[in-house]
Amino acid sequence: MATPTLAVFKLASCDGCQLTLLDCEDELLSLAGAVEVAHFLEASSAVRPGPYDLALVEGSVTTPADAERVRAIRAQSRHLVTIGACATAGGIQALRNFADVDEYSRTVYARPDYIDTLATSMPVSAHVDVDFELRGCPIDRGQLLEVITAYLAGRKPDIPNHSVCFECKRRGSVCVTVAHGTPCLGPVTHSGCGAICPAYGRGCYGCFGPAGSVNLPALIPVLRRDGMDQRDIRRFLETFNVAAFAKEAQS
Incomplete structure (x- = not known):
């Protein structure tokens, strides 16, 4: 039986949720024996092409390139899980959703005509189907390990939905x-x-x-x-x- 493959991708974000995975340390040793990390640029430059059994996506969709990329990730992933506030809700950068993005660009950049961006910062689920959303800024390491373990075991993640x-x-x-x-x-x-x-x-x-x-x-x-x-x-x-x-x- 082939070893399940895990891929981790980043869109518009601060990398904090990916670092949560790296901070698991000892738990990663056990995980490494059960899964092949096929794509995780935060940890390694070695990349294996898809398809992937499980893809974790950090970050919001803020540019046309992001939207195209997340569709490609979805197409090559058996399960797609979004991790963190940016990926599940648009992040702090979603403040742009209630403002004039063109005005922001003119104020911040000397050459706003070079900027190719969307008017909104949206969660990944606004563009593709998502199997599970793991919330937090950053996410909780215990919940992250539960989600990864659950999908590798073929069961639903046991993540409480209370307050x-x-x-x-x-x-x-x-x-x-x-x-x-x-x-x-x-x-x-x-x-x-x-x-x-x-x-x-x-x-x-x-x-x-x-x-x-x-x-x-x-x-x-x-x-x-x-x-x-x-x-x-x-x-x-x-x-x-x-x-x-x-x-x-x-x-």
């Missing part, structure tokens, strides 16, 4: 909003980080994007009660997953 509040309760953390009036996006944010920020007295700022079932409009009055005006709330939502929180961020 950060659930993780706070599991680790016994005091609710920063209830106890201290600290603005927190935990009630509407996807779990996976282990509720690190609330555990240290800081409100969640939504780096894992919206949870599976959320009521963000109901949270807005709570944020106002905690001292935030509409401008503060908008800035609170316009971070790693601005496109995912877009409706509320722009209201």
Whole structure:
């Protein structure tokens, strides 16, 4: 039986999610025996052409070349998993979705006519079918290993879809909003980080994007009660997953 092949690709992103895979270190030794890493430029210049059993894609689609490339990746991948806020929600660069990109180009670049870009920064799923989306900025290493292991074993990844509040309760953390009036996006944010920020007295700022079932409009009055005006709330939502929180961020 042939060894399954794994490919890792990068679009518009900071490389942080790929580095999460490299940071697995000891776990990678076990993984290396079960899979052939056929394409992973962050780790090796050796490249084997597809098809691939599993492709991980980091980064958002921001240029026509990105869109063409992700279609090619999809065509040669049995399973395609997007990793990180950029690939699953467009990333911080999706702030362009609510602005004039031509004006940005004229302001930033001396020769904007050289810039070939799309008006929006979109998740990979807006262009091709995706088998699974792993959220986070960056992603959680435990969840990443679970996703890779699951697809190699032919099963569905066991990734919870509840909110950060659930993780706070599991680790016994005091609710920063209830106890201290600290603005927190935990009630509407996807779990996976282990509720690190609330555990240290800081409100969640939504780096894992919206949870599976959320009521963000109901949270807005709570944020106002905690001292935030509409401008503060908008800035609170316009971070790693601005496109995912877009409706509320722009209201």
